[in-house]
Amino acid sequence: MxxxxxxxxxxxxxxxxxxxxxxxxxxxxxxxxxxxxxxxxxxxxxxxxxxxxxxxxxxxxxxxxxxxxxxxxxxxxxxxxxxxxxxxxxxxxxxxxxxxxxxxWLPGRNPEAGAVAQPRALAEDLAEFVRAMRAVGLPGAPVAHRGGPLSALDAETRKALAVLGRDPEEGVDADALTALWDEAQGLPTPSGPVWLHADLMPGNLLMDEGGRLSGVIDFGCLGAGDPACDLFPAWNLLPAEARPVFREALGVDEATWLRGRARTLSQAVIALPYYRRGRNDAMAANARHVIREVVGER
The missing domain is CATH 3.30.200.20 (Phosphorylase Kinase; domain 1)
Structure with missing residues (x-):
């Protein structure tokens, strides 16, 4: 035992x-x-x-x-x-x-979704960081947490969608989100792994007083994996008008972009049932934000 x-x-x-x-x-x-x-x-x-x-x-x-x-x-x-x-x-x-x-000690403050003062400039800063991670050529990279195939997230994502769909208090359109998740399962897989931070949540980003990216923390998920994993800020932080700036600066193709959206959605729908009702208000609020942003793009 x-x-x-x-x-x-x-x-x-x-x-x-x-x-x-x-x-x-x-x-x-x-x-x-x-x-x-x-x-x-x-x-x-x-x-x-x-x-x-x-x-x-x-x-x-x-x-x-x-x-x-x-x-x-x-x-x-x-x-x-x-x-x-x-x-x-x-x-x-x-x-x-x-x-x-x-x-x-790294100075700075965490950005807040819906309250980004310079969204386009922040989108460029984030893209610069993601480009730099992708360009890392260090050998022996570990496998990034969440960096594997989208299918590895399928069972847990569907379970969370079912839970949210039964909760009228949340008002989540589980059918629409499930349809989006279904569509993502047929997307092409990445050509190869790249270096990732793999957890670009607002709480892991630091901004200076001018609203520019000054630091990135919590590298516990780092490693090699699907480049779509580092597209999370497009939906968990940046407003819709800044997403094209982020995407263009990274040169992201359609399949990778849609995998990124699906991965961000998966993280949010799994997080929301776990963190809501006082367990972690910040994480639950960001999960709701992601769900609204993804639904708004359909």
Missing amino acids: SAPPPTLPLVDEALVRRLVAAQFPEWAGLPVERFPSGGTVNAMFRLGGELAVRLPLTEGGAGDVPLEREWLPRLAPLLPCAVPEVVGTGEPGEGYPWPWSVGR
């Missing part, structure tokens, strides 16, 4: 202070403040003015820590904006069971 999963201690400022004091005494005594985030896989804390502590909240999230430690130093020089820089590799301790990281 397998051992039960570890009981996670309360992940709060006190735990971070104990971990830092035990493993990085040079930073002991710096103020610790939890950073509010809509993410569900990691807890973020600001450590002093220049550092950030990132602690996984799940075993799956813990698996992302060594992945980022290995690849981010190699990817950073190849990308056009700031990405996390790990400066401290924390290990299990103080009752906390997984590896964790200390990184440089």
Whole structure:
């Protein structure tokens, strides 16, 4: 019989202070403040003015820590904006069971769908980042999370659509979305994998005061896969008038664009039943936004 999963201690400022004091005494005594985030896989804390502590909240999230430690130093020089820089590799301790990281604090704020001040400029910035990821030639890329064939998402997507279709409170046109999903199953497959971030959600993007892309965080899904996976911002963030800018800058063909829309939809319809009703309001709101945008394009 397998051992039960570890009981996670309360992940709060006190735990971070104990971990830092035990493993990085040079930073002991710096103020610790939890950073509010809509993410569900990691807890973020600001450590002093220049550092950030990132602690996984799940075993799956813990698996992302060594992945980022290995690849981010190699990817950073190849990308056009700031990405996390790990400066401290924390290990299990103080009752906390997984590896964790200390990184440089990246300034900026997360964009919000429907409230983007410079949508066309942001679309160009996002396209520049995606182009740079696709151009990465580093060998030995891991398989990107969600980067496989569209068919791999089929069962879970249909299950979520069925759940939403039975919920009049959400008002989701499940029949229309199912028809769109059906159509996507016949799309041509990609010619080959490319390097991906694979989780370009608004919460993983940072903007400067002028509304331009200043950083991209959370590379836990990175790897090689279908280029359509990095088209998510077209529907989860950019307004309709900026989507052509993003698409043209990337030179995306019709099949890849439609696969991207289907993948973004799949993520949203799976997320909405899970996160709604107070479990994670930010994630649920973005899922509803994606569904509205996709329906509006039909």
